[in-house]
Amino acid sequence: MTGITVDSAVAKDDLVIPLIDFAPFLSGDDASKISTAQAVLSGFQKSGFIYLKNHGISSSAVADVFANSAKFFARPQEQKDALGWYSPEANRGYTAMGREKVTDLEEQGDVAQLRDAIPDLKESIEIGREDEPDMPNMWPATEGDEDAKAFKDIMVKFHDTCKELHVDIMRAIALGMGIEESWFDGFTDVGDNTLRLLHYPGVSKSVFKRSDGQLQVRAGEHSDYGSITLLFQDARGGLQVRSPKGTFVDATPIPDTIVINAGDLLARWSNDTIKSTKHRVVEPPPKVDDDGAESYPPRYSIAYFCNPNFERTIEAIPGTYEQTGKKYDGIKSGDYIVKRLTATY
Ligand SMILES: O=C(O)CCC(=O)C(=O)O
Numbered sequence: 104m105t106g107i108t109v110d111s112a113v114a115k116d117d118l119v120i121p122l123i124d125f126a127p128f129l130s131g132d133d134a135s136k137i138s139t140a141q142a143v144l145s146g147f148q149k150s151g152f153i154y155l156k157n158h159g160i161s162s163s164a165v166a167d168v169f170a171n172s173a174k175f176f177a178r179p180q181e182q183k184d185a186l187g188w189y190s191p192e193a194n195r196g197y198t199a200m201g202r203e204k205v206t207d208l209e210e211q212g213d214v215a216q217l218r219d220a221i222p223d224l225k226e227s228i229e230i231g232r233e234d235e236p237d238m239p240n241m242w243p244a245t246e247g248d249e250d251a252k253a254f255k256d257i258m259v260k261f262h263d264t265c266k267e268l269h270v271d272i273m274r275a276i277a278l279g280m281g282i283e284e285s286w287f288d289g290f291t292d293v294g295d296n297t298l299r300l301l302h303y304p305g306v307s308k309s310v311f312k313r314s315d316g317q318l319q320v321r322a323g324e325h326s327d328y329g330s331i332t333l334l335f336q337d338a339r340g341g342l343q344v345r346s347p348k349g350t351f352v353d354a355t356p357i358p359d360t361i362v363i364n365a366g367d368l369l370a371r372w373s374n375d376t377i378k379s380t381k382h383r384v385v386e387p388p389p390k391v392d393d394d395g396a397e398s399y400p401p402r403y404s405i406a407y408f409c410n411p412n413f414e415r416t417i418e419a420i421p422g423t424y425e426q427t428g429k430k431y432d433g434i435k436s437g438d439y440i441v442k443r444l445t446a447t448y
């Protein structure tokens with residue numbers, strides 16, 4: 104191993120999230136490529152999370168997506184409601200505040216109960232790949248609406264950009280595991296991934312103070328479902344990751360980095376050698392207005408949920424089960440994801 108040094112982005116309560124420079128993987132020599140791949144894998148094995156810099160996605164592309172996301176959410180509510188999320192199979196469209204409750208409960212009844220009790224304070228739009236005519240994306244009408252045209256163009260392009268990073272991260276994981284670098288390529292080439300734009304509206308402080316003493320959050324504690332999630336956060340803060348001690352530790356925004364976490368299907372695929380770690384979004388530190396009133400400004404984030412091709416069967420990766428045996432049966436990627444989404448909405 105060449106000794107690349109890896110900084111920590113987060114280190115508290117036994118939770119260490121590395122900050123990894125991806126440039127050597129994308130364009131370095133063989134030795135630094137391999138040590139970067141090992142650092143990526145190690146981050147997913149130890150904490151389930153990494154921060155990635157020099158990932159190849161330009162900050163102006165990300166800024167464009169944030170700007171167009173904010174414009175989208177500023178549209179009249181009835182316009183957004185007309186673009187409603189319509190099925191777990193498609194997982195495309197707009198979700199208003201309070202509709203979804205992310206939790207780790209699998210029973211639909213339990214989720215409904217929780218959702219009524221403490222709705223998440225967020226709205227979102229999910230965007231899938233464009234080439235599935237039976238499951239169209241829900242775009243705002245583009246005729247005579249330049250913002251709507253720009254929105255669609257930018258989001259379609261960004262979906263593709265992020266798809267390529269999924270391919271690269273899975274290549275790094277393969278190389279780190281000591282299997283053929285291209286081992287996952289046949290699982291990542293279709294792009295059955297979901298770009299989710301998130302808006303957590305600004306609220307007054309009283310909203311986070313619940314009379315029943317329950318913690319009001321912007322997004323409830325959950326793990327993600329797929330292979331990996333690419334998360335772009337604004338400067339607001341509020342994302343927290345569960346530590347091995349059971350506490351929630353701030354995953355503070357670092358400019359120009361992507362927070363990447365492993366999902367449940369990758370944990371399963373890796374025979375639980377990779378962790379899918381719980382996380383949530385809570386209120387950031389409040390802002391005090393001139394009149395002394397405290398409020399929480401809005402937060403925007405962009406989550407890109409990557410999945411193995413929906414048609415592929417997911418069974419323990421070579422090298423992860425020979426000593427211990429396979430912990431899980433094979434399962435079709437799409438079946439797994441749709442089952443999880445069905446329980447959530
Ligand atoms: O908005 C965030 O920072 C996190 C969102 C998230 O974890 C999710 O949508 O799965």
Ligand SMILES: [Fe+2]
Pocket residue numbers: 325326327332382
């Ligand atoms: Fe998440």
